[in-house]
Amino acid sequence: MSERSGRTTHRGGPVLLGVRHHGPGSARAVRAALEQCRPAAVLIEGPPEADELVPLAAQEGMRPPVALLAHVQDDPGRAAFWPLAEFSPEWVAMRWALAHGVPVRFIDLPAAHSLAQRDDEGTADDQEAADEVTGGQEARSGAEARIDPIGVLAEAAGYDDPERWWEDVIEHRGSGGAGADALAPFAALAEAMGALRETYGDGGHDRDPAREAHMRLRLRAARREFGDDLAVVCGAWHVPALARRTTLTADRQLLKGLPKVKTAVTWVPWTHRRLSRRSGYGAGIASPGWYGHLFSAPDRPVERWLTKVAGLLREEDYAVSSAQVIEAVRLAEGLATVRGRPLAGLTELDDAVRAVMGDGTDAPSSLIHDRLVVGEVLGEVPEDAPAVPLQQDIDRSRRTLRLKPEVLERELELDLRKETDAGRSRLLHRLRLLGIPWGEPTRSRGSTGTFRETWRLRWEPELAVRVAEAGIWGTTVLSAATAKAASEAAGAAGLAEVTALAERCLLAELPDALPVVMQALADRAALDADVGHLAQALPALVRSVRYGDVRGTDAAALREVATGLAERVFVGLPPACLGLDADGAAEMRGHLDATHQAVGLLGRPESERQAGGELRARWAGVLRAVSERDAVPGLLRGRATRLLLDDGELGDGGAERLMALALSPGNPPTDAAGWIEGFAGGGDGGMLLVHDARLLALVDGWLTGVPDAAFTDVLPLLRRTFAEYETGVRRTLGELVRRGPATAPRHPVGDAPDAAVPGFGPGLDRDRAAAVLPTLRMLLGIGQHGFDDEQPDPSRPAGDSRPADDLTGART
Structure with missing residues (x-):
């Protein structure tokens, strides 16, 4: 070491700082090494196209985690990320250089080459290079042929868990105290990687030779510009390759003929969740929140971590005291001592939290993992960062x-x-x-x-x-969405796709795209004769009309198309219901329900009340035709009958007549069971049978008369129908069937029975109605505030001498 212009420099040539990406211990070591060496320039593993973006890292609006995003200009879907967190060694080196006015250069293979070499699985070279922990993490593709350097070193040290070995040796290692050589750890790691490279060569990373050749070329160029006073921050796996002496010609030969594309590079926000291996992006760490804590709290990390855990649990209404925090710290440290670890890791901390704060359960574990171990941090980039x-x-x-x-x-x-x-x-x-x-x-x-x-x-x-x-x-959201909608309308293969697109255009308020979509819709509707397609397209159109009214959008043209489509469905639906098998009938039932709902919505606006009424009347005629044709499957006849009944289109006894015909002994039992499924299926079918004793009696009578040979055939259909009912409905139906026909009601002597509502019991039982009168008097305060039965009743007709209770019961 020597003093030159107030800077402590390393006279032995460029300093190679081999790191593990996203390692807080590596980040602290890099910062200490840079403070000791004070290089004239810092070289970092990354795409050289990002050199011009480095100054943005010093702005206040830049907050990690962030990522460098490179994509092909003509094909933005071919892209690669280089994520950086506050505890990433590359980020620490970049910020140190910017703070000290030191130039920064990226030296990895350009994204122009790596994106051109994208493989069939959609993984670019530099995506692997950026995400893998060179010197640590397992590779994501070709894992059978690639070695895990950290795994090999951990196994040599007697560890069965590479992550635990790395934490014990690197992440939990102290700074070494004042006067310690900050370069010593890097020298030891470089020696270990050198031994691995001698044994395994490129370790199955077949694209590394080209990348490392380019790094050496960039290193030579930097030495010509800045001299030997350089610091290189790269994956530890690459250090032996950068230290090896090669010729300029040999390195250029490795890069000769590489494909190349035009690329664009920018900064984008990143998240801790995307740094986590569990998210699908193998960034080398399963616990970014924990690593961020280790980096930001180098002193007393165990105590600070468990304090965070206690605060989180208290926010979620867990009862956690200060005494429990102290006890958890002691337990975690004791476990680390017993297990021979220099510092309690996540395993020990999880065990301590489970035993002390979780009462021996894993209840808080998932909460702590999601909120603290992984973390919920979203980075930010400056507004003036390059962007499309x-x-x-x-x-x-x-x-x-x-x-x-x-x-x-x-x-x-x-x-x-x-x-x-x-x-x-x-x-x-x-x-x-x-x-x-x-x-x-x-x-x-x-x-x-x-x-x-x-x-x-x-x-x-x-x-x-x-x-x-x-x-x-397009360059704006409106123009881009309009252009894409028009393109999708021209290329849509089916009518349903165009109707769905029309709905989306209306919701997105794209007035310039809607005429193009409507023309495509009209063209396809005129050519499509499949009733199923028409019925499938109708609901989306009707929803579009409805939303257009809510949003103040003119949807008159859309209403015309929807009405015309509904009329075509009316014409083609009855013939389309003939001769269907079970699967076809089930599919057509869905079209029947969707069309029924759509017709109801089309007739709602006040201005179209008359037209809507005519449309509903025509639809009722279609349902009658379906419900009365013997060639239509029972499922569809039953469903049409139910829809007519719900709309009040069947006169008194109409439903009973159709049900009696469908359940007559002359019809096959399976067809009758299908009719019941169509009529009484669904969640509300059970309540209909509960309240209509006549329909329930018809079903009960038919079921008891099914021959034994046919019973096993209809049982699955009936079970599917009744299984959809709620438990209380099924219990009530069973009780009604057990009781049998309702008995005649009791009435006071001389009184005529009240008229019965068709299908809903035999009429009012006055004795049962009068039983609630004492409770009503108590609730209403009658007899307690000067009111009694002797007061005149203004509602009693003149000359009526019946008891007051009797009149009240009648009114009830």
């Missing part, structure tokens, strides 16, 4: 609408009558149409009105790639 025009427009829109990307999933309730909420809905619907699912619509819990929408929002880092992909459609 579409991303810039999205950012402007979300700021105007006060929508902030969040890593946690949350529900957003929108009232479409409010301007801001309507704008939020438009933005979210347009983004979904562009394939950017920032939000997913879900069922509203508080209201079923069409003026309300509920969205489940969650921002994922890969949405940045989706935005780049959608950028080919």
Whole structure:
């Protein structure tokens, strides 16, 4: 070491700092080494195209975790990420260099080459290079041929868990105290990796030779520019290759002929969850929240961690005292001593929390894992970071609408009558149409009105790639969504696709795209003669008309198409119901229900009351035709009868007549069982039988008369029908069948029985009605506040001498 211009330098050539990506111990060691060496430039493993983006890392608006995103300009879907957290050695080196005015250069293989070499599985070279822990983590593809360097070293040290060995040796290692050589750990790790490279060569990483050749070329260029006073931060696995002497010609030969594409690079927000191996991105750490804690709290990490755990559990209404925190610290440290660990790790801390704070259960474990071990951190990037025009427009829109990307999933309730909420809905619907699912619509819990929408929002880092992909459609969200909708309408294969697209265009309020979609819809509707397709397309059209009314959008043309489509369904449905097998009948039943609901919605607006009434009348005629044709499967005849009954289209005794015909002995039992399934199937069918004694008696009588030979055939159908009823409904039906026919009601002497409501019992039982009068008097205070039965009753006719109880019972 020597002193030169106030800088302590290393005179032996470039300092190679081999690290494990996203390792807090490596990050602290890199910072200490840079403070000791004070290099003239810092070289970092990463795509050289990102050199110009380095100054953004020093801005206040940059908050890790973040990632470098590189994508092919003409094909944004071909992309790669280089994630960086606050405890990543590369991030620490970058921030140290910016703070000390030291130039930073990225030296890995350019993204232009690595993205051009993307394999068939969609994994780019540099995606693997960025995500794998060179010197640590198992490879994600070709794992059979690739070695795990940390696993080999851990096995040599007598550990069965590579992660535990790395934590004991690196992450839990102290700074070594004042005066310690900060380069010693890197020298020891380089020696270990050198031995592994001598034994295993490239270890199955067949693309590493080209990457390492490019690193050596960039290192030579940096030495010519800055001299030997350099620090290189790279994966420990690459250190022996960078230290090896090679010729310039040999390195260039390894890079000769590599494919190349035009790329764009920017910073994007990242999350701790995406740093976790469990999320699908093998970033080398299963516990980014824990590693962030180790990096930010090097002193007393056990005590600080368990304090965080206690605070979290208290927020979730767990009773955790200070004494329990102290006891958990002692237990974790004791377990670490018994197990021969320098510091309590997550295993010991989890055991301590389970024993002391969890009362021996795993109840709080998943909460602690999600909120602390993995963490819920979303990074931020400056507003002036390079971005495609579409991303810039999205950012402007979300700021105007006060929508902030969040890593946690949350529900957003929108009232479409409010301007801001309507704008939020438009933005979210347009983004979904562009394939950017920032939000997913879900069922509203508080209201079923069409003026309300509920969205489940969650921002994922890969949405940045989706935005780049959608950028080919336009520079703004509106223009891009319009262009894509028009393109999808032209290329749609079926009628249902176009109707669904029309609904999405209406929800997203794309006035310029809707005429194109409507023309495509009219063309396909005119050519499609399949009733199933028409019936499948009708509900989406009707929903579009309904939402158009709510949003103030002119949907008159859409209503015309929907009405015309409904009329075509009316004509073609009865013939289409003939000769269907069981599967076909079940599918047609769904079309029957969907069309029935759609017709009801089409007739709702006040201005179209007459037209809507005519439409419903025609639909009732179609249902009658289906319900009375013997060639139609029983399932469909029963369903049509039920729909007519619910709409009040059957006269007195109409349902009983159709049911009696369907359940007559001349019909096959399986067809009769299908009729019952269509008529009484579904969750509300049971209540109909509970309240209509005549229909229940018909079903009961038919069932008791089914021959033994046919009973086993109809049993599965009946069981499927009645299994859909709630437990209480089934119990009530069983009780009604057990009682048998209802007995005649008792009436006071001289009184005529009240008229019975058809199907709903024999009439009012006055004795049972009078039994509730004492309770009613007590609740209403009659007889306690000066009211009694002797007071005149204004509702009693003149000359009526019947007892007051009798009159009250009649009124009840």
